[in-house]
Amino acid sequence: MSKRQLSLNLFIYPGGHHEAAWRYQGSAADRILDVSYYQELAQRAEAQKFDAIFFADGPALADNVRYAQRFRFEPITWLAAIAVATKRIGLIATASTTYTEPYNLARLFASLDHLSGGRAGWNIVTTSTAQAAQNFGLPEHPPHHERYERAREYIDVITRLWDSWEDDAVVNDPASGIFADTGKIHPIDHVGKHFRVRGPLNISRTPQGRPVYVQAGSSDDGRAFAARYAEAIFTAHQTLASAQEFYADIKRQARAFDRSPDQVRILPGISPFIASTQAEADLLQDEFNELIQPEYSLTQLRQMIGLDLSGFDLDGPFPRHLIDTGSARGVASRFKLVVDIVDREQPTIRQLVQRLAGARGHWVIAGPPEKIADNIQTWFDNGAADGFNVMPPWLPGGFDIFAEQVVPILRKRGLFRGEYSGTTLRDHFGLSRPQSVFSGSIKAIA
Amino acid sequence: MSKRQLSLNLFIYPGGHHEAAWRYQGSAADRILDVSYYQELAQRAEAQKFDAIFFADGPALADNVRYAQRFRFEPITWLAAIAVATKRIGLIATASTTYTEPYNLARLFASLDHLSGGRAGWNIVTTSTAQAAQNFGLPEHPPHHERYERAREYIDVITRLWDSWEDDAVVNDPASGIFADTGKIHPIDHVGKHFRVRGPLNISRTPQGRPVYVQAGSSDDGRAFAARYAEAIFTAHQTLASAQEFYADIKRQARAFDRSPDQVRILPGISPFIASTQAEADLLQDEFNELIQPEYSLTQLRQMIGLDLSGFDLDGPFPRHLIDTGSARGVASRFKLVVDIVDREQPTIRQLVQRLAGARGHWVIAGPPEKIADNIQTWFDNGAADGFNVMPPWLPGGFDIFAEQVVPILRKRGLFRGEYSGTTLRDHFGLSRPQSVFSGSIKAIA
Numbered sequence: 105m106s107k108r109q110l111s112l113n114l115f116i117y118p119g120g121h122h123e124a125a126w127r128y129q130g131s132a133a134d135r136i137l138d139v140s141y142y143q144e145l146a147q148r149a150e151a152q153k154f155d156a157i158f159f160a161d162g163p164a165l166a167d168n169v170r171y172a173q174r175f176r177f178e179p180i181t182w183l184a185a186i187a188v189a190t191k192r193i194g195l196i197a198t199a200s201t202t203y204t205e206p207y208n209l210a211r212l213f214a215s216l217d218h219l220s221g222g223r224a225g226w227n228i229v230t231t232s233t234a235q236a237a238q239n240f241g242l243p244e245h246p247p248h249h250e251r252y253e254r255a256r257e258y259i260d261v262i263t264r265l266w267d268s269w270e271d272d273a274v275v276n277d278p279a280s281g282i283f284a285d286t287g288k289i290h291p292i293d294h295v296g297k298h299f300r301v302r303g304p305l306n307i308s309r310t311p312q313g314r315p316v317y318v319q320a321g322s323s324d325d326g327r328a329f330a331a332r333y334a335e336a337i338f339t340a341h342q343t344l345a346s347a348q349e350f351y352a353d354i355k356r357q358a359r360a361f362d363r364s365p366d367q368v369r370i371l372p373g374i375s376p377f378i379a380s381t382q383a384e385a386d387l388l389q390d391e392f393n394e395l396i397q398p399e400y401s402l403t404q405l406r407q408m409i410g411l412d413l414s415g416f417d418l419d420g421p422f423p424r425h426l427i428d429t430g431s432a433r434g435v436a437s438r439f440k441l442v443v444d445i446v447d448r449e450q451p452t453i454r455q456l457v458q459r460l461a462g463a464r465g466h467w468v469i470a471g472p473p474e475k476i477a478d479n480i481q482t483w484f485d486n487g488a489a490d491g492f493n494v495m496p497p498w499l500p501g502g503f504d505i506f507a508e509q510v511v512p513i514l515r516k517r518g519l520f521r522g523e524y525s526g527t528t529l530r531d532h533f534g535l536s537r538p539q540s541v542f543s544g545s546i547k548a549i550a
Numbered sequence: 551m552s553k554r555q556l557s558l559n560l561f562i563y564p565g566g567h568h569e570a571a572w573r574y575q576g577s578a579a580d581r582i583l584d585v586s587y588y589q590e591l592a593q594r595a596e597a598q599k600f601d602a603i604f605f606a607d608g609p610a611l612a613d614n615v616r617y618a619q620r621f622r623f624e625p626i627t628w629l630a631a632i633a634v635a636t637k638r639i640g641l642i643a644t645a646s647t648t649y650t651e652p653y654n655l656a657r658l659f660a661s662l663d664h665l666s667g668g669r670a671g672w673n674i675v676t677t678s679t680a681q682a683a684q685n686f687g688l689p690e691h692p693p694h695h696e697r698y699e700r701a702r703e704y705i706d707v708i709t710r711l712w713d714s715w716e717d718d719a720v721v722n723d724p725a726s727g728i729f730a731d732t733g734k735i736h737p738i739d740h741v742g743k744h745f746r747v748r749g750p751l752n753i754s755r756t757p758q759g760r761p762v763y764v765q766a767g768s769s770d771d772g773r774a775f776a777a778r779y780a781e782a783i784f785t786a787h788q789t790l791a792s793a794q795e796f797y798a799d800i801k802r803q804a805r806a807f808d809r810s811p812d813q814v815r816i817l818p819g820i821s822p823f824i825a826s827t828q829a830e831a832d833l834l835q836d837e838f839n840e841l842i843q844p845e846y847s848l849t850q851l852r853q854m855i856g857l858d859l860s861g862f863d864l865d866g867p868f869p870r871h872l873i874d875t876g877s878a879r880g881v882a883s884r885f886k887l888v889v890d891i892v893d894r895e896q897p898t899i900r901q902l903v904q905r906l907a908g909a910r911g912h913w914v915i916a917g918p919p920e921k922i923a924d925n926i927q928t929w930f931d932n933g934a935a936d937g938f939n940v941m942p943p944w945l946p947g948g949f950d951i952f953a954e955q956v957v958p959i960l961r962k963r964g965l966f967r968g969e970y971s972g973t974t975l976r977d978h979f980g981l982s983r984p985q986s987v988f989s990g991s992i993k994a995i996a
Contacts (some may be wrong), residue, residue, distance in 0.1 A: 127724040134722065137754070139634060139665040163653055165752040169730045169996060173722070176752040178654075178661035185665050188585060204654060207609055207685040215624035219585040232636035239653040239749035276580065276619070278573040281843050284615045302684035304892050306611040306622040308583070397727050550616060 109490025110520045111336070111369055111533055112156045112511075113196070116142060118173045119373050120498030121366070121463040123404065124395035126173050130501040135463055136173055143189040145500055151331040152507045153521050156194030156225060158318075158338070158493065159183065163203050164235035167407065171193040171400035180212045187220035194320055194529030196225035196336075201258040202251050203231055203240050207301060210265040210548060211317045214307045222311030222528035227338065228329075230255050233407075252325040254298045259317075259333050261301050264292040266314045267540035268304030284308075286550035290542040292383040304549060313538045316529050322350070322437030331357030335535050336369040338493045339440060340466045347372050347488035369533050372483065373466030375495040376476045377503045385470040392497060393458045408438045418454040422446050441465045447451040463495045473509035480510075481519060555977055556930055556966045557782070557815055557937025558957075559642070560595040562617045564587060566944030567821050567909040570849065571839035572619050576947040582619055589635040591946055599967050601978040602640030602671060604764075604784070604939065607628065609649050610681035613853065617846035626658045640975030642671035642764055642782075647704040647874030649677055649686050653747060656711040659761045660753045661853050662969050668757030668974035672782065673764040674775075676701050679853075698771040700744045705763075705779050707747050710738040712760045713986035714750030730754075732996035736920045736988040750995060759984045761784065768796070768883030781981050782815040784939045786887060786912045793818050793934035815979050817914030821941040824951045832888045832915040832942035833985060838943060839904045847903040854884045854911070855901045864900040868892050887911045909941045919955035925958075927965060 105234030118136040119126035126133040135141035146157050159179035165175035179197035187195055195216065199209055209226075217224035230251035237245040273288035292303035310355070319334035321327065330337050331354050341347035355365040370389065377392075379385040398418055406412050411426055424446055445459055469479060482488040496502030514520040532539055552765030564582040565572035569635055572579040581587035592603050605625035612620035625643035641662065645655055655672075663670035676697035683691040692700070709915060719734035738749035765780035776783050777800050780859055787793035801811040824832040854856050857872055872893055880913075891897065891905055893932065908914030929935040960966040976983055 124723075124727075126726055126729070129724075131724075136722075137664055143570060143634070162658070163752070165735070165750050165995070169735065171727055171729060173729050175754055176657075176751075177664060178657040178753075181630040181658060181661040181665065182626060184627040188631045188634060203651065205649065205651070205686055210652070211609070211622075211624040212627060215627040216624060218583055219627065235748070238746070239992050240651055241746040276572075276582075278575075278577075278579050278992070281560055281570075281573055281841075283572070283617060283619050286616045289615065300682070300687040302686075306609070306620075307624075308621055354766045367769045395727075432765070500781050549611070 105516055107518050108277070108463070110388045110480070110514060111155045111371060112152075112520065113194075113338075113371055113491070113493045113495050114145070114503060115155050115338075115495045116145055116157055116499070117495070118137055118499075120502055121466070121495040122392045123172060123400060123461045123464075123498040124397070125393055125498040127395040128392060128498045131156065131498040132500060133173070137177070139182065139185050143186050145240065145351060146186045146190050148500065148503060150190050150193040153191060153513055153524055155491070156529055157186070157290060158196040158227065159198065160227070161198035162231060162233060162236060164233050164239050168400050171397045172464055175414050177471040180216055183224075184216055184219060187216065187223065189507070191468060192223070192524045193529060194316070194532055196316070196529075197219055198227040199257040199502045200229050200231040200236070200245060200507055203236055206299060207265065207305075208260045210262045210305055211307060214266060214305060214310050217310035217315050218307070221312055222530070224310070224312065225316035225318050225336065225529050228259070229334070230318065234421075235316055242495055248323065249325060252329055255329060257296045259297050261294050261296075263300050263314060263542060264294065264433065265301070265303055265305040265361065266310065267542050268292055269307075269309045270540050270543055271309050272314070273535050274308045274402055288550045289549050290545055290547060291549060309540065312528050312530050313540070316533060316535060322440070326437065327353060328355060328357060330365075331368070332361045334368060339370060339372050340437060340443065341372050341488075342441065342467055344483060344486065344488055347483060348486065351488050367535055369490045369535075371491045371493045372489050373463060373493045373495050374480070375463035375466055375497055376506060376510070377468070377470035377497055378473055378476055380472055381469050382475070385472065389468075393461065396458065396461050398454075398457065403462060404456060404459065404464070408460070409442050413453055416453055419452050420455050420456075422451055422456050437465045438465050462497065466495055473513060476506075476510045477513040477517070480514065481517065484519065553611045553964050557601045557817060558966065559600075559817055559937070559939045560591070560600050560949060561784075561819065561939050561941045562591055562603055562605055562700070562945065563941070566948055567941040568838045568943040569846060569907045570838055570843070571944040572945045573841040574838060576934065576990050577944040579619070579945060583623070585628065586633050588624075589632050591949065592636050592639055593687060594946065594949060594953065596636050596639040598957055599970055600620070600639060601937070602642050602975055603632070604642040605644065606673070607644035607646075608677060608679060608682060609646060610679050610685055613847050614849040617843045619854060626662055629670075630662055630665060633662065633669065638669070638970045638973060640669045640671055640762070640978055641666055642673055642762070642901055642975075644673040644675050646675055646677040646682070647684075647701040648692065649682055652704055652707040652745060653711065653751075656708045657753060660712060660751060660756050663756035663758055663761050666869065668976070670756070670758065671762035671764050671782065671975050673766060674701065674705070674779070675766065694769065695771060698775055702916055703742045703744050706878065707738070707740050707745050707817075709760060710740065710987060711749055711751040712756065713988050714738055715753075715755045716989055717759070719754050720754045730834060733994045735995050736991055736993060739996060755986065758974050758976050759862055760982060768886070771797060772883065774803060776800060776816070777809075778807045780814060782817060782979055783910055785818050786883060787818050787934070788887065788891065788913055788930060790932065790934055792890070793929060794932065797934050801943070813981055815936045815981075817937045817939045818935050819909060819939045819941050820926070821909035821912055821914045821943055822863060822952060822956070823914070823916035823943055824919055824955055826918055827923070828917050831918065835914075835916045839907065841905050842904065844900075844903065847907060849905060850910070851888070851906065854906070858923050862899055864903075865898050868902050884911050901981070908943065912941055919959060922952075922956045923959040923963070926960065927963065930965065973986050
């Protein structure tokens, strides 16, 4: 295909992305611990030729599990179970550079890439919740810049582990009795500030060479990190202008790192309420917003901006003066996004909560299918997106409507594939397969 | 069933357990990185109503990858892919208490137990190779007693994480908007010498309550640990007498910990060469031994006993005087086993190497099906085993012969099930489902 193509990723949240989705009668709230439910979702996304599915993750229990389905199964095991029920679709999981040993993480993703035939992607996070620190013996959560410093070293370690077997190191010849050409297996001998890792990995190089590097940071550190390492970026924007600024900045920074801008796919989140008419779509969204539980929403908001509003009148003005913009707590990108909404729209607390309930700060849009497709195309054609992280308000129905009503329009306009042209996630995203950094190196294990 | 029943576990090693298995024409040497191969093996074991399959593991590359298929995919991801291709069989993976954070390990196994409907088992190891330490930033491998001290604390942490949601903590009621009864979710607030873990886990309690605790240590520390915590034990013995001593010791120690002896299943390894006659079985074994590569075997031996024999005549006497019995290196249980063989049989180096090549020191037996079944029954009836860890010399054929020719004899004698009577690994092993240690506790997250 010569024409530039959209990437579409299905972000799977148990019952859907609207915080009250699990209370909606069309959601699969009762199947959230049933692996076959997730296999079916992946199969539906694959039938639509989506690039990938994605699971978020965090190694701590969320605060507000009373009012929402906020458990977290371990996503790599889940994706392994999905891999063998699908053939083509990419499989992306979040994992933390702050709370997982690089040798262990390298093995988990290498195994997933092997067993899926080259469909693994790693969403690199530094983990933003202080609760996680307490599950891993740290007195307090490491500060933002220190987490990123560690993450940069982590990437270097894990990249070299994935590269430590050259592609042709495996001989596997029973006749001669030679399994591996050990001259093509390399120790990594990493000695750094945060890690000492000798290597090599104990798994041969994977079908993709390396799983795809995905990232979602939006702070200055996060952007610089993404521009340097990420091959796909999940990002949250409420407006075209904000997405354009982010897109231009990332591509510019990527160039400064001597990277080709097309090797960094930028996918903003979109959470669409779709119906035949605008009025019906608005009504559908209202139906979800009426299921919101304020106790839950205020906890969410407190996590985003570090401000406890439980004593305030929900229908009163949002107390803008109480936000200390100098000290972003929690996820930096979400903090900025909330402040932007408040400054732009002067909402009541309830209005703000409803805005955020849609998809935790991602772009929520309601309307008929043509409008959704038009918006997608506008962002795609105007330097705001290479594709989208599709976040259905509820599942599975919210995805099915998008698939049946919006995807055909995108396809008709020549913006989205009708068939897969490759077999790996790198193929779908149009990413090159990296050569091992050790190709030709003579420092080997034997 | 009132009659005491054997447990049978299929220990899966890529091409089989004989070190030259991958060179044997009947092995699946070319499919070792293909997940469908392992799914098929599990399905065959399930068709025979085996209790479980098992993957060993270690977070470092083995020394001798040149001459053997010594890679290691990450076993929990692999078992997740197998779980969804099977319905009943248990799924056991090794994971290290020395090199994995307990919160991460708790999540991996909890996810596996959820997605398999209660079939996960954890083979608890402290990891015995110095190479692993170098992949995890440690200056040297922690000594044996320190690894076990850490392991005991680890078990306490992970048990309480798995128990941190009571069985009925999940309400999941869309109408009331209550997902979880947070009064039944408990922080574990662990503060110890090796770990500080607040908890709770971010996954609800699993179908088995806790995955099954499996262990394989044979040192004094290892036995005490197994007697206290293990619900199934993998162990290596060359003689009935050795297995009886171990069996009696473990059951006695379990009683001393106030545990019921039947809640500790003891499964010695058995690697059978099976043919119609003894002569043919011996010939089959010879065929494997002729495929052995001495370079590989001597490296293996060096790892077991810390002695480099590469300069010695393979057909000369084993230099017993060079072994320092005061300083067991590597795996303590294997060291003892090698020394016992040397003292009992005075082998040449080649003879010793062939003895060990069978299944890394496990019991290798050659003969017609009746002889294999008789031996199994003798061990089972005479206080040496509750079942066996079946280690086919090669795969898949070595398993198929056992299944077709030995299992029916055991079944005919009423020693082994013809159908599963339960759905979980605990059911198969006859283990009780543990109540959460937090049942009724009032210290909760809200």
